Each structure stands twice: as C-alpha cells, then as structure tokens.
Amino acid sequence: MKLANVEIINNNRIGDRLYKLEFFSPYICKMASPGQFINIRCCGPGQIDPLLRRPFSIYDTDKKFNVATILYLVKGRGTANLSRLERGNMIDVCGPLGNPVQPTADKILLIAGGIGIAPIHFLAKHCIHSHKTVYLLAGFKDQNYMLVEKDIMRLSIDYSIYCEQNMWANRGVVTQGLHNLSRFQGYHIYCCGPVDMLKALQKKLAGAKNQVTALLEERMACGIGVCQGCVQKIKNGRDSYSYQKVCSQGPAFNLMEVLFE
Amino acid sequence: MKLANVEIINNNRIGDRLYKLEFFSPYICKMASPGQFINIRCCGPGQIDPLLRRPFSIYDTDKKFNVATILYLVKGRGTANLSRLERGNMIDVCGPLGNPVQPTADKILLIAGGIGIAPIHFLAKHCIHSHKTVYLLAGFKDQNYMLVEKDIMRLSIDYSIYCEQNMWANRGVVTQGLHNLSRFQGYHIYCCGPVDMLKALQKKLAGAKNQVTALLEERMACGIGVCQGCVQKIKNGRDSYSYQKVCSQGPAFNLMEVLFE
Amino acid sequence: MSDASAPNLEVVLGDITLSNPVISCSGTFASGIEYGQFYDVGALGAVTTKSFSLQKRQGNPPPRIFETACGMLNSIGLQNEGIDDFLNNHLPVLKERSIRPILSIFGENRTEFEKISAQLTDCCRYIAAVELNLSCPNVEKGGMAFCAFPETVKEVTATVKKMLNIPVIAKLSPNTGRMDLAAEAARDGGASAVSVINTLVGTAFDIHTCRPRLGNVMGGLSGPAIKPVALAHVYKLCVKKIIPVIGMGGIFDWEDAVEFLIAGASAVGIGTANFVDYFAAQKIVDGISRYLKEKNIDHVKKIIGKALH
C-alpha cells in the first residue's frame, strides 16, 4: 500500500452520472488484486472540503501500459469533484487497500448489482486469467450501464444481464438469474451490490450449499483499519456478533454471516 | 446593487501573483462609480469553503463593450481559487457596493501604494473624464507592477512612480513624491494603499490644508452594512470616536479622522 | 404561493404563529431593511433584528471578522445605537413595510432588561415577539453569560413577559453547559420558544505576528462548521419536549433547514448564510415548500420532529 500523486489518463462520462477514470500507476497495477480498493482525495488543491478520502474499487488494471481504472457514479460532492477532473490532472490516491479475494474453487459465479459491477469486473478478469469457469449475472436499473456491457462482452465469458426498466436485457432483477440454482452447484459465489440485493441473495441462498462471498461497502474515514469507522455487524458463533472493519478485515465477507439491520 | 452570475472574459496573470480579471456586466459598467467595490464568491460550484465573499475595487469599466475589470493580488485561498478561473467560467458577483467618490475640487492628487492602484486607477479615469487636473503618485515594492504602468500611461496624465527596489522608476517610497507639498496646494488628495503608507501620509499631511480622502480596507462578512464586521475607528469630535463600517459608510474616509491603532 | 396545491408552511410556537418557519437570525440581517433591496423580507416567517441594548454600545475593536474552515469568527461586541435608535429609526420603516419583527434585546443585568422593556410597552403590537439574547455577559455574575444560570434565565424571562405580555423567546448559548436546564427555566419564566444556538466561542492567531486575528481575541464561531453541534443541541432539547425550538447554526440551504425541522425545530434561523447569498433565506422558504410538494406532504408541521421517533 502506498500514497501517491498519480496522473489522470482519461476521465470519461459513459452514462448518466457514470464515469470511468483511468490513471497511470505502475505500483497499483502491479500490486492490486481483485476485491481491493483505492482511497482518493476528492478536494481541489489546497482545499479541505470535502475532507475525507473516498473509496473506489479497482475496475481494471492494464499492466502493459500501467493504467488502472475505476468506474464510479456521481453521488455527492466528492464524486462530483472527481468528475470535473481532466486528462493531465493529478489525483492523490492510496492503495491498494483491503484484502485480496483469491478464489480457490474452479467454478465461479459472479453477481453484480449496479455499480457493484466495478469490483466484480476486475475479479472476473482475474478468474479467467486463472482458467476458471466463470458465469456473471449483472443487474441494472436501466440502460445506463450499456457501455459497461461492452467491457463484459470483451471478457468472453457466459453472462446474463437483468434490467428492471427496458428491453436492452432480460427484464427483471438479478436474483432472477438464480431461478435454477442447481445449475450453479459447486460454484463459489461472489457478489457486490446494493444492500437490498445482498439481503435478497442471503435469503435466496440460505439453504444452498454454495460458498457465498459478498464485497461490502461502509462509510470510511481512514481506509487502513485505524479508525474503526467502517464496521459491519458480522455473526461469529451462534448468538454472538462482532463489528468488523470493511476496510482492513474486508471488504469480502461470508454473506451468510453478515447481519443486516 | 445587484447579485449576478457573470461571465469571465479574461483572467490574465500580469505579474507575480498579480492578475487582471475582466468580466461581462452591463449592469456593473453602468452603475459603478470610483470608490466602489464588488464582492465575489471565490469557491467552486456547490462549494462552501472558502465561505465568505471577497471584496475587490473596480479597476476599470468599459461601457462600450460592457466589460468591468478588477486587478488583484493572490493572497490566500480565495484569490488563489479566483486565479484558476478561465475565460468562459462564471463568477458570482455582487455590486457595485460602497459609496461613490465624487470629487468636487478641480485639482486632484491621487496617491496609490501597491494594489491600492486598483481604485485609484478607476478614479483617475473618472477625473480625466470630468476635465480635472490630475496628478498621480504611485509606489510599488518592485517591478511587479510594470504592466500596470502601461495602463497609467494610457490615461495621459502627469504621474510619478516610486519603487523601493530597482531602477524602473524613482527609487524610494511614494511619500517622497510629496517632498514639495506646496506644489499641490489646493489639490484634493485621494489615497489608497497599505496601512503603513496611510499612516505616513497622515503624519506628512497633518499640517497641510489639503483635503485628504483615504480608501480603506477591512475584513468583511456581508459587504452591505449589515454585520458591522468591517469597522474602522473614526474620530468624531475632539475626544470621541465611533466604529464606522468600511463597506456602507466608506470605503472613503477623511484620512485625518482615521484612528489607526 | 396562491395555488391550491402549495403546501401549508404555517408553524405555531406556543402563542407565536408564523406564515412559514424561516426566520433571519439576530445580528445577521440588521433590521431587514438592507435585504429589502433584494427581496420582500416580509415573505419570511419573521425577521429578527440585531440585538439592542439600553444605551448605545461602541462594540469591540477591529478586526472583528476572521474566516475559518467552513465558518467565520465574529467579535462585533454587540455594537448598536441603543433601543431608542430602533424605536425612532428602524421601527417606522418596518411599520411602513408591514413587517412585524422579532426584536432582540440584551442587558447587562436584569434591571437593564426591565428598562428596555419599559420603553417597548407602547409599540408591542408592532413587534411579533421579543427575543432575549441571554448569551451576553451578566455583569452581576462576574461576566458569565446569563444562560449559565437557570434561575436568572427564569427571572429575566418572567420580568419581560410580565411587562410586555407579548411572546418572549430566549436565545441560548452553547458555551455554558446544560442547555436543557436553561430551556426549562425559560419555559418556566413564560417564554414561548427558545432560539438555539448562538455562536460557539472560538479564536484564531496569526502565526507570523503572533497576534490574535480578532481585536477582542475571542469571537463567536458561526456557519456550516457548527451545524452538527447546533443540530445535536436542537435534537436533545426536542427529544425532551421542553419548549418549542427555533433551530439555528450553520443553515446554508433548504436541505439544512429541513434537517433541523425533522430534528424537532419548529422554525429555523438563517444567519451567516445571508452574508454569502443575499437571497439565502428566501430560497430556503421556497426549497422547503418544494420538498414538501415532492413528498406529497400538505403541511410543514407533519415533518417537524419526524426524526425523533
């Protein structure tokens, strides 16, 4: 993990409030594994507001050209500032942070909801690289992520996309992709997306034998395990739980042990 | 006085930390008189830091093209932000504020120190326009204001420039221009510059019969006479004083009545 | 706001009824006359005047303003021309414009509050309420603020209430410990509401001259920086249901205002924001209305305290 000022190669709008930011960083490209994230300062030079760094999953790394990519949605002031940056601007990035996800199973089912596609995309690439059987289920509200499908296609894996609103893809929510669960017997499932999706998956997969790993999000202050701000309630043992840090003990957790409120 | 979002026409660096900002505003060009200032929001869009507006004197107005100009020095965060703006960007401006200076005398001596040249330049133009006899004394620390001299030359008035550090102009401080005070008998004197210059002038002109008007500065919050934040201690009567608001009761005050601490 | 579908913005704080919950804060709006150049300040819920004292006060030496991170320090020192000035010069203009202000007053001791009130008896019907600035130093108690002493808060409130018999608001300071006790005392003295919060004590220094940034060394911190603190005070008072609260401190836009309302404030005060955007208070009225409309809520009272349950 390192703190560095890196140069932006591209920061393109690829949908409504959806951007892809590419930056030059041999270090991140070398060190980053799926599941990890980076922490970006989103205020202008000499500014202190917004104060805290913002966490973003790694979407892709190109080791040949040393370009790392994140995919992000403009939510509030931090991401709005980010979206105004241009090629040639510098950003202050720390990473890679969090624990790498290292799938051991041979067959991998990836489930992404919305912007949750970001870490899932990087994980998919990694799985293909290590010759695993990969299936990807992605769900989006609308056709905003159309250009992301291009990246998915380029992975040359089996996938289905669910979309709530239009004819671009299968109509529905991503959990419908699991209607025939037996098809994914023996698959290790990795998922990332909104809490409602994760809750639905937890319910749906409750009886199943699959291992299910969820990549979680929580508001962060430090990103390096110091402040204890980013905790999730995780079951440990039958009736007990503990608050575990998403940044340094996650972001990957066994979905079946996550206690949503 | 109006609040308006105006378009920047030019924002050029003309010296070390010295900028000239031109913006399009028929309203300011029509309404602004010498001595008045505008109040600019210096944070980015959607930002609240830096919080308060920053006051700047009007340096020039071009009524033909409806372009108003300010001359400013980068001091802190607000002016640093301002200096990063470019042609085509919008800024939030309120003005004109403060009381107009309306010279009645026929002969006018203008004295400017450093960035104090900004309101003095606009006043000079106005005096020439109303066919007064004008003499301008300007003092600068170094040759940073060389390009400002060009604007002064263009006024076609008598002037002398004093400079502490080099050969560009008369060597010395601006008060030396008053060595032969009798030369300016009957002149109404207007001055603007650092407190030390104003104090020196107050001393030097103590016995003289000239009327002396100083344009003062003070940290401001509202700029419109509401908060009482921008006061200066002004003598009224023999032993008494009151705190008067630079924004709404000034910025012009009788220099002889200003009580510097 | 004449269309039938516009939400009702009226709020009631004890015996005070306001057409909408947006009030200008004392000291940040003068008597509203300057802002009248920009918009009709009569369309606000109320205009609170700068605090007036019995006699003219010079105020503190400059500099009086210093900007800090998302906030500002001020040490105006309550400069004002005295209550006479309000009665002779401000009130006539306000009357003419049909604006019934909340008049903010302060004294150095109970007697001064009494003497000011004595001068107001004739003009009570032109004033919506009197706000007692109890953050000012009580010289009888060694200069500590009035609100540090609940018993005094009660006495002063009761005195003014009795003399004027118009609504009284107690403005409380966050710098003196238990605000709940001060609020209870205000209620017991007959106040209709409390204004919460006044500025936080703060300071700043110049590291090159080693001099304070303010002539008076200490100042009051206001602006967005203090919003979380103000909200906590408002919430804690409202949970206890002591007395209606006018919430203030760092409100910059309608979202901030709604946040105070759902935290339990019956009305909100707009202070520092007026300096930055002269239309701030007006925009906040509109914003609250839009928010209610979008959520299909017909009356603002339905959101007051919504986050308390």
Place this chain on the structure above:
Amino acid sequence: MSDASAPNLEVVLGDITLSNPVISCSGTFASGIEYGQFYDVGALGAVTTKSFSLQKRQGNPPPRIFETACGMLNSIGLQNEGIDDFLNNHLPVLKERSIRPILSIFGENRTEFEKISAQLTDCCRYIAAVELNLSCPNVEKGGMAFCAFPETVKEVTATVKKMLNIPVIAKLSPNTGRMDLAAEAARDGGASAVSVINTLVGTAFDIHTCRPRLGNVMGGLSGPAIKPVALAHVYKLCVKKIIPVIGMGGIFDWEDAVEFLIAGASAVGIGTANFVDYFAAQKIVDGISRYLKEKNIDHVKKIIGKALH
C-alpha cells in the same frame, strides 16, 4: 535532524519530556502500527493509543462515520478488545520498535480505572504516560462525562497516579461547561498535563429517510471545523497557567500546529488529519522545524505561549 543548525524541538510538560511537540491523538492512530507502514512513527513526540477499557467493548452500531462541512462525526463508541489486548498484542510490537506510547484508558467508574491501572504496574517503563479519557460517561453519575465533575476528575487522576507513578494526562471534553475547573482538578490530582479538546457532540440526519446519519444518533465532531473552538479552550487554559496543555482539535498542517503552540499549548495532537494524509503528523514535525529555522528561533519552547503576552 542531525545538522547543528536544526532547531531544538524538545518540549517538557511537567515530568514528561518529548523529543518534539507532535503527538498522535487517541483513536485516530490505533497503536501506531498501521502508520508504521508509511513512516517511522517513533520520530513523533509520542504516539497516543486508542482508548482501552477493562473489558472488550463492541462499540456502537454502524454507520459510525459521517462527513460534515470541513469536519467529520464519529460514533465508534470506544470499540476495543480490552486492556489485555493492548498488553498482549500491541505493546510487544511497540517495544520491539522502541516506541513508548501514551496509553489511553477509560472506565465506567473509578473502580474500573483502578483495575486497569492494576494491570499496568508491570509495564510502566514501556509507557511514556497514561492518558485518562475523561469524556466517557461516568455510570455512577447518571452517564454524564467524568469531566463534568471536577471532584471525580481529581479522584480518578490521583488514584491512577498513585498506583502507577508514571506521568498522567487528563483528556478533557469541551461539552461539559467549565473546562478550567476540570483542568485544576486534574492538576490537583497529580496530572502532568491535560489534552484539550476531545470531540464536540454533534449529529446529522438524512432528510429523505428521516433517520440519523449515525447508528448511535449522537457522535463526536472533529476536524478543521472545530479548530477555532479548540484554540479558544487551549488559550483560556493557558492564560490561567493551570497546567501544561496538549492542544488538539482540527490541526491539519504545521501552520495549525504552530497556532496552538503560540496560543500556549506545550504540545499538539494530530487526529482526523491522519485519515486524510497518512503522513500528516510527520509533515507537521518538519513544518514546525522549518518555521523555527526561517524565523531564526533555536528552540521550540520560545514560541510556546507567544500569543499570550
């Protein structure tokens, strides 16, 4: 820092001597081990650990963090694995790296402080000082913070001091009225210094869900927003010369740190800044040194309290 012309940064707070005045704040630096990945934290004046309690504490439900204007709210709720964890897992690593931390501890009552101290008697020489987090609720006093009761502050301080006989620091809260009384009590109890300030109570709400932004509703405000308030507390204590002060609250860069030093603080604590710039504390040491050099001041002690005169 070996060159002869480098200014001397050593500061003395009673019986505590630090190689420089820059300390990490409790709860923002864990035990310093994580930051050791970035730089040699042994080069700081001291590392203050997260506050430890007698038993493991789960802490508050998430969300625990919310960002505000130039500040942040946290409601960690003092989650920690208990003092055993410090002794078994953190201290050995620190020893190995020759770092003598300031150990922050807290209890729910005096007995708990006593019991923790009892566990520390054997390792005192590995600890530079014990900091008592007196902002935590005292269950014996209905949950109000320890520092609201000067008598309790004195008792607890005296108890710990007597048991351990190493330097004791009392960390005071700005939320409970008269800090000067708490500081005097700490001094009378035998403290070597006070740490000022802990976070300000604050909150925030989501105007769409009407839910609090923090699982615990109330949180602590830190960061640049609170700097003017922290400076005012530090200044007021230092003017009274009660006890050496470790100043903290919103320090983000070396200029901020110098501002606290000239306001009278003998040392400074770096908190939230560590989250934003992992090198913040180290940079601040360098910045103070550069400042002194540029001003031709050979010893940092010469600027401490310079703005007080």
